[in-house]
Amino acid sequence: MELADVRRHIRDRDALARALRDVLGPGRVFAHPADLLAYEYDGSVLQAVPDLVVFPQSTEDVVAIVRVASRFGAPLVPRGSGTGLSGGAIAPVGGIVVSMSQMRRILSIDLENRCAVVEPGVVNLDVTRAVERDGYFYAPDPSSQSACSIGGNVANNSGGVHTLAYGVTTNHVLGLEMVLPDGTVVQLGGRGPDDPALDLVGLVVGSEGTLGIVTKVTVRLMRRREAVRTMLGIFPSIEDASQAVADIIASGIGPTSLEMLDQLTVEAVEPAVHAGLPPDAGAVLLIEVEGVREMLDRSAQIVEDLCRRNRAREIRVARTEEERALYWAARKGAFGAMGRLAPNYYLHDAVVPRSRLPQIMRQVMEIADRYGIRVANVFHAGDGNLHPLIPYDAATPGETERVMRASEEMLAACVAVGGTLSGEHGIGFEKNNYMPWIFSEADLEAQRRLKTAFDPEDRMNPFKVFPTPVSCGELLTRRPPRLAASGLWI
Amino acid sequence: MVTQTGAVPAAAPIPRLLIPELDKCIQCGFCLPHCPTYRLLGVETESPRGRIHLIEAAAQGRIPIDRRFEEHMYVCLGCRACETACPAGVRFGTIIEAARAEIGPTGSAPARRMTLLALRHLLPHPGRLRAGARLLRLYQRSGAGRLARALHLLPRRLAAMDALLPPIPDRLFAPAQEVFPAIGPRRARVGLLSGCVMSILFAGVHEATIRVLQRNGCEVVVPRGQTCCGALNVHNGEREAARAMARRNIDAFLGAGVDAVVINAAGCGAASKEYPILFRGGAARDAERAARYAALCRDVTEFLDELGLRGPLGEVRARVTYQDPCHLAHGQHIRRQPRELLRAIPGVELVEMEGADRCCGSAGIYNLVQPHYARQLLEEKVTAVARTGAAVLVAPNPGCMLQLAAGVRAHGLRMEVCHLVDLLDRAYAAHAAP
Ligand SMILES: Cc1cc2nc3c(=O)[nH]c(=O)nc-3n(C[C@H](O)[C@H](O)[C@H](O)COP(=O)(O)OP(=O)(O)OC[C@H]3O[C@@H](n4cnc5c(N)ncnc54)[C@H](O)[C@@H]3O)c2cc1C
Numbered sequence: 059m060e061l062a063d064v065r066r067h068i069r070d071r072d073a074l075a076r077a078l079r080d081v082l083g084p085g086r087v088f089a090h091p092a093d094l095l096a097y098e099y100d101g102s103v104l105q106a107v108p109d110l111v112v113f114p115q116s117t118e119d120v121v122a123i124v125r126v127a128s129r130f131g132a133p134l135v136p137r138g139s140g141t142g143l144s145g146g147a148i149a150p151v152g153g154i155v156v157s158m159s160q161m162r163r164i165l166s167i168d169l170e171n172r173c174a175v176v177e178p179g180v181v182n183l184d185v186t187r188a189v190e191r192d193g194y195f196y197a198p199d200p201s202s203q204s205a206c207s208i209g210g211n212v213a214n215n216s217g218g219v220h221t222l223a224y225g226v227t228t229n230h231v232l233g234l235e236m237v238l239p240d241g242t243v244v245q246l247g248g249r250g251p252d253d254p255a256l257d258l259v260g261l262v263v264g265s266e267g268t269l270g271i272v273t274k275v276t277v278r279l280m281r282r283r284e285a286v287r288t289m290l291g292i293f294p295s296i297e298d299a300s301q302a303v304a305d306i307i308a309s310g311i312g313p314t315s316l317e318m319l320d321q322l323t324v325e326a327v328e329p330a331v332h333a334g335l336p337p338d339a340g341a342v343l344l345i346e347v348e349g350v351r352e353m354l355d356r357s358a359q360i361v362e363d364l365c366r367r368n369r370a371r372e373i374r375v376a377r378t379e380e381e382r383a384l385y386w387a388a389r390k391g392a393f394g395a396m397g398r399l400a401p402n403y404y405l406h407d408a409v410v411p412r413s414r415l416p417q418i419m420r421q422v423m424e425i426a427d428r429y430g431i432r433v434a435n436v437f438h439a440g441d442g443n444l445h446p447l448i449p450y451d452a453a454t455p456g457e458t459e460r461v462m463r464a465s466e467e468m469l470a471a472c473v474a475v476g477g478t479l480s481g482e483h484g485i486g487f488e489k490n491n492y493m494p495w496i497f498s499e500a501d502l503e504a505q506r507r508l509k510t511a512f513d514p515e516d517r518m519n520p521f522k523v524f525p526t527p528v529s530c531g532e533l534l535t536r537r538p539p540r541l542a543a544s545g546l547w548i
Numbered sequence: 549m550v551t552q553t554g555a556v557p558a559a560a561p562i563p564r565l566l567i568p569e570l571d572k573c574i575q576c577g578f579c580l581p582h583c584p585t586y587r588l589l590g591v592e593t594e595s596p597r598g599r600i601h602l603i604e605a606a607a608q609g610r611i612p613i614d615r616r617f618e619e620h621m622y623v624c625l626g627c628r629a630c631e632t633a634c635p636a637g638v639r640f641g642t643i644i645e646a647a648r649a650e651i652g653p654t655g656s657a658p659a660r661r662m663t664l665l666a667l668r669h670l671l672p673h674p675g676r677l678r679a680g681a682r683l684l685r686l687y688q689r690s691g692a693g694r695l696a697r698a699l700h701l702l703p704r705r706l707a708a709m710d711a712l713l714p715p716i717p718d719r720l721f722a723p724a725q726e727v728f729p730a731i732g733p734r735r736a737r738v739g740l741l742s743g744c745v746m747s748i749l750f751a752g753v754h755e756a757t758i759r760v761l762q763r764n765g766c767e768v769v770v771p772r773g774q775t776c777c778g779a780l781n782v783h784n785g786e787r788e789a790a791r792a793m794a795r796r797n798i799d800a801f802l803g804a805g806v807d808a809v810v811i812n813a814a815g816c817g818a819a820s821k822e823y824p825i826l827f828r829g830g831a832a833r834d835a836e837r838a839a840r841y842a843a844l845c846r847d848v849t850e851f852l853d854e855l856g857l858r859g860p861l862g863e864v865r866a867r868v869t870y871q872d873p874c875h876l877a878h879g880q881h882i883r884r885q886p887r888e889l890l891r892a893i894p895g896v897e898l899v900e901m902e903g904a905d906r907c908c909g910s911a912g913i914y915n916l917v918q919p920h921y922a923r924q925l926l927e928e929k930v931t932a933v934a935r936t937g938a939a940v941l942v943a944p945n946p947g948c949m950l951q952l953a954a955g956v957r958a959h960g961l962r963m964e965v966c967h968l969v970d971l972l973d974r975a976y977a978a979h980a981a982p
Binding site for chain 2: 088090091092093095096097098099100101113139140141157159160162179181183202204205206327329330391392393394395396397398401403
C-alpha cells in the first residue's frame with residue numbers, strides 16, 4: 059500500500075479554507091503552495107505537504123478550527139516549534155496543520171505555589187527565563203530547549219540533560235486544558251501534586267497529539283539549588299566512561315547530569331563551540347552535581363576518584379558561569395553540529411538498562427564496523443538513553459539503505475538487552491511500525507481503544523504512534539534527492 | 549512531486565541556486581527564536597529554516613519564483629542572527645543573497661526600477677552621490693520638504709525615506725589629501741573605506757576615525773579610486789554593479805600597499821570580507837584578488853583591538869550602552885572588541901541592554917521596504933535602550949545610527965547616538981585639552 063492510497067481526501071479544500079478564514083481572518087490560514095511547503099517538514103527527515111496550515115491565537119480559535127475541521131472530516135495535526143525528531147508534526151495523510159506558534163503567552167506565574175500557566179507555543183527556555191531572577195526554573199531541559207515548545211514537550215513527554223535527577227515532562231505538568239476533536243474544552247488535573255480525578259494528565263502527556271489539542275499547560279516550577287558544580291571527565295574510551303557512569307550512580311551521591319560525548323562528536327562540535335575539548339579523547343563525560351555549597355566539594359571528590367579509577371586522564375571543573383555554559387553548549391550543540399561531518403545524519407533514541415551500557419556500546423561499534431559506517435555517540439548516559447548518530451552522505455548510492463539496516467540492527471540490539479524503542483523523542487511516524495517489537499497485540503489494542511474514546515473518527519494526528527500499513531520509508535524516498543541530502547533522521 | 553496535495557506547480561529548476569551552503573541545514577529549528585521576523589510573526593515561512601527550505605524548493609523547481617516567494621525573501625532582515633544560533637554553521641546570509649539575486653530588488657515595478665537605478669547608477673559613483681546629496685540638502689532647507697510632507701505629496705516609500713533621513717550636513721566627506729601621517733612612530737599603514745552613506749551623512753565619524761588611527765601610530769590612506777562597497781546591491785539582489793564596485797575597491801586598496809583596510813561601517817565590513825563569495829565561479833584572477841583583499845579587511849574596533857590601543861586617553865564621563873550591529877556581531881563575530889574599547893575609556897560606564905545583539909530594524913534599506921516590521925523592532929529596541937538609563941548609545945554602523953536616532957527622537961529620550969570612534973576621539977581630545 060502507498061501513502062497516496064491512504065491520504066484523506068478533503069472534499070472541498072477551498073471551501074474548507076474559506077470557512078477557516080471566516081473564523082480566523084485571512085492572514086491566519088495558509089493555502090498557497092509555497093507556504094504549505096514550509097510545513098512539510100519538522101526536525102526529522104520525513105516530509106509530507108499538508109492541505110492547509112492555521113494559526114490559532116486562543117482556545118476559542120482552536121475550538122472554532124476543530125469544529126470546522128469536523129464538518130469537513132479533515133485530519134488535524136498539532137504543531138509546536140517543529141523540532142520533533144519522529145515526524146510527529148507533519149501530515150503524512152494530509153489535513154490541517156494547527157500551528158501553536160502564535161499562542162505563546164505566559165498567562166500567570168505563581169511562585170508561592172510554584173507553578174505557572176502557559177500557552178502551548180511558549181518556548182521551553184522562556185519559562186525558565188521568566189522566573190530565574192527569582193531563583194526558580196522549569197526542570198525538563200531538552201537540548202532543543204531554546205527552540206521547542208511546551209506543547210511539543212507535553213506531547214512527546216520530552217526529557218533533558220537533567221532528567222536523571224528531575225525526571226521527564228510528565229513529572230512537571232500539573233494541569234492541562236485541551237480541546238477534544240469534537241470541540242469540547244476540558245480541564246485536566248489542577249495545580250496541586252495530586253488530583254482526585256483519573257490521571258488524565260498522565261495520559262495526555264506523551265500522547266503525541268493523538269488525543270486532542272493542548273491549549274494551556276500548568277507547569278511545576280522548581281527552586282534552584284544553592285550551588286552547582288560542572289565537571290568534564292576525559293576518558294581513553296567510551297567503555298571506561300560508561301563504567302564510570304555506573305560507578306558514580308552506584309555511589310549514591312545523586313548527580314543531576316551524566317552526559318556522554320565520544321570522539322567523533324567532539325570532532326564535530328569543537329569547531330562550533332570552542333569549548334576546549336581534547337580531540338584525542340576516547341570519550342568526554344559531562345558531570346553535574348547540585349546541592350548545598352558545603353556538600354559539593356565532597357561530591358566532586360567522589361566523582362573525581364571514580365573517574366580516575368576508570369582511567370580518566372583528566373578532570374576539569376568549570377570555574378565560572380561562562381565556562382559552565384560552554385561545557386553545556388558543547389553538549390547541546392552536538393546534534394546540530396553533525397552538519398559539519400556529513401550532509402546527513404541518522405540519529406537513534408533508544409534506551410537500555412544502565413547496567414548494560416558498556417555492553418551495548420561495544421555492540422553498537424561492532425555493528426558500525428560491520429557495515430563500514432561511522433557512529434558518533436552523544437547521549438544521556440545517566441538514563442541509559444542512547445543516541446547513536448550516524449553521519450553519512452545520502453548522495454552516495456546505497457548509503458541510505460546501508461545506514462538504515464545498520465540502525466535497525468542497533469535498535470534491535472537495544473531491545474534484545476531489555477531496552478526500548480524511544481527514550482524521549484517519541485514514536486511519531488518514524489518508529490510506529492516497530493511498536494510490535496515491544497508491545498503485544500493486546501497491549502496495542504488497549505492503547506487503541508483509549509485513543510478511540512477521545513477521537514472516534516481518528517482525525518487527531520492520524521498515522522502516528524500506532525502501526526500503519528504504510529511505512530515512513532516512503533516519505534523519505536519521496537524526498538527529492540537533494541533534499542534527502544540535508545535531512546536528519548532519528 | 550505531485551505525490552502529496554497535487555497542488556505543487558512545477559517550475560524550471562535553478563541549478564545555480566543549489567549552493568553548497570544549503571546542504572548544511574538539518575532543519576533542527578534552533579534558529580527560529582533568534583529570528584526577529586519569526587519572533588514577530590510566528591510563521592515558519594518568515595523564519596530562516598523556512599526560507600532555506602523554500603529556496604531549496606525553488607532551486608529544484610518545486611515552486612516558482614513568484615510574488616509570494618519574493619515576499620518571504622524580503623521580509624527577512626538579513627540580520628544573520630540565525631548564523632550565530634546555528635549549530636551546524638549554516639551561512640544564511642550567503643543563501644538569502646543568492647535567492648535575492650534570482651529575484652532582483654523587491655517592490656512594485658516602479659519601485660524596482662528606482663532601486664535598480666540607484667544601485668547601478670548612483671551608488672557606484674561618489675561624485676553623483678555627492679551631487680545628489682547637495683540637491684537633497686537644498687530640498688530639505690528650502691522648506692519644500694516640509695510642504696511636501698504637510699500636503700502628503702510623497703509616495704509611501706519616499707515619505708518613509710524622507711521621515712528617516714536626517715538633515716544632510718554642511719560637510720560631506722571629501723578630504724583634500726589622500727594620506728594622513730601617523731602621529732608618533734609608525735605602526736602600520738592602513739586604508740580607510742569611505743563608503744557611500746558614511747561619507748555623506750557621517751563625515752564627522754570618518755574624520756574621527758582618521759584622527760584615532762593617526763594617534764595610534766597609523767598612516768591613513770583614503771584612496772581616491774575607491775567607491776561604495778556594494779553591500780546594498782548584494783542585499784537587494786543586484787550583482788553586476790556590485791562586482792564592478794568590488795573590483796574598483798580591490799584595485800584601489802591593493803594598489804595602495806596597505807597593511808589593513810579599516811572599515812567603520814559594520815555592513816560594509818561584512819560585505820567586503822565576503823567579496824570572495826561574490827566572485828565565486830568567476831575568473832581565477834578575481835577570486836585570488838578578492839581573497840587577498842578580504843584578508844586585509846578589518847572593522848575599526850577589530851583593528852584597534854589587534855593593534856593594541858595607545859594612550860593617553862582623557863576622561864569621558866558617561867553611562868553608555870552598546871548596540872551590536874548585526875553585521876558586526878552576527879556577520880563578523882565581533883562582540884568583545886568594541887566592549888573592551890569602550891571600557892578602556894576612563895569615565896565610561898558600560899551598561900548592557902537586554903538583547904543588545906537583536907536587530908533594531910534598520911537592516912540596510914529594510915526600514916524603507918518593510919516599514920511596518922521595522923517600526924515594531926525599533927519600538928522593542930528603544931524600550932530596552934531606555935531601561936539602561938544610558939546617556940550615550942553606541943552603534944558602530946550608519947544604518948543603526950540613523951534608525952536608533954529616529955527611535956530615540958520619537959520617544960523624546962535625551963540620548964546621544966554615536967559611533968564608537970566618536971567616543972575614542974573625544975577621549976583623546978579630552979587628554980590633549982583637559
Ligand atoms: C537538535 C535537537 C535536540 C533535541 N534534543 C532533545 C532532548 O534532549 N530531549 C528530548 O526529549 N527531545 C529532544 N529533541 C526533540 C524535540 O525537540 C522534542 O521532541 C520537543 O518536545 C518537540 O517540541 P516542538 O515544539 O518542536 O514540537 P513539534 O515537533 O512541533 O511537535 C511534536 C509533537 O507534539 C505534538 N504537539 C505539539 N504541540 C501540541 C499541542 N499544543 N497539543 C497537542 N499536541 C501537540 C505534535 O503533533 C507532534 O506530535 C531534540 C530535537 C532536536 C532537533
